[in-house]
Amino acid sequence: MYLIKTAEINEEIRDLEVRVIGEENEQLGVMSGKEAFALAQERKLDLVKIAPNAKPPVCKIMDFGKFRYEQQKRDKEARKKQKSATLKEIRLGLNIEKNDLETKAKNAIKFLEGGDKVKVSLRFKGREMGYTTQGFEVIKKFTAEIAEVGVIETPAKLEGRSLVAIYAPNK
Numbered sequence: 001m002y003l004i005k006t007a008e009i010n011e012e013i014r015d016l017e018v019r020v021i022g023e024e025n026e027q028l029g030v031m032s033g034k035e036a037f038a039l040a041q042e043r044k045l046d047l048v049k050i051a052p053n054a055k056p057p058v059c060k061i062m063d064f065g066k067f068r069y070e071q072q073k074r075d076k077e078a079r080k081k082q083k084s085a086t087l088k089e090i091r092l093g094l095n096i097e098k099n100d101l102e103t104k105a106k107n108a109i110k111f112l113e114g115g116d117k118v119k120v121s122l123r124f125k126g127r128e129m130g131y132t133t134q135g136f137e138v139i140k141k142f143t144a145e146i147a148e149v150g151v152i153e154t155p156a157k158l159e160g161r162s163l164v165a166i167y168a169p170n171k
Contacts, residue, residue, distance in 0.1 A: 007048050007049055007050065007064075008048075008049040008052070009046050009047065009048050009049070009064055010037060010040070010046055010047055011037065012049075013033050013036070013037065013047060013049050013057075013059060014033060015033045015049075015056065015057050016032060016033065017030055017031070017032060017033070017056040018030070018031065018032075018033050018036050018049070018056050018057050018058070018059045019054070019056050019057070019058045019059070020036045020039065020047075020059055020060075020061065021050075021058065021059070021060040021061070022060075022061055023043070023045060023060075023061050023062055023063075028061075030056055033059075036059055036061075039061065040061045043061060045061050045062060045063055046061070046062060046063065046064040046065075047059050047060075047061055048060050048061075048062055048064050048067075083115065085115060085116055085117050085168075086116050086117070087116070087117045087118075087119050087166075088108075088111040088116050088117070088118050088119070089118075089119045089120075089121060090104050090107060090108055090118060090119070090120050090121075091120075091121050091122075091123060092104060092120060092121070092122045092138060092139075092142065093122070093123070094122065094124060094125075094128045094131060094134060094135055094138065096138060101138070101141060101142060101145065102145065104142070105142060105145035105146050108120070108142075108145075108146050108150065108167065109146055109149050109150070112146065112149045112150040112167065112168075112169040112170075113149055113169070115169055116169075117153065117166060117167065117168050117169075118146075118150065118166070118167045119164065119165075119166050119167075120139065120142060120164070120165045120166075120167065121162045121163065121164045122135045122138055122139060122162065122163040122164075123161060123162050124161045124162070124163070125161075129161065132158060132163065135156075135163045136156055136163065139156040139163060139165050142165075143165070143167075146167065148170075149169065149170055150167040150168065150169060150170060151167065151168055151169075151170055152165060152166075152167055153166045153167060153168040154166040
């Protein structure tokens, strides 16, 4: 319907002429702001300015408290249905064995099928920093394991003592 955050209501409307819409969305015509407010009070409802930039501004007669409550309910429902992809992390070592790599890949596949992104980090300890090319090979093997369910979003890059890659689920 309308997105009203800080709408002018009732006495706050000081325009000389306003176009008025009734509670059943019927056009009531152009009238002075005071007449429109009196009409809204007569019906025990609020006068709400919904289009302040129109010529003349458009006001609607409605129960503003009920409208705001329903809008908050719709916003809350929309937030519930919104799914944010979380980032799951999997850590590998430079000298990881094949079976361990497969186990980590199975976990990554489970995360990707659940709609989450996966961050794979390979930490270099001590003198392992001299073998970064082997680290890239481990990441390549890992990528091959999960290729059918995940696509690489951020290619492997060295961040300090870690080699990091991020995978997203296939669409």
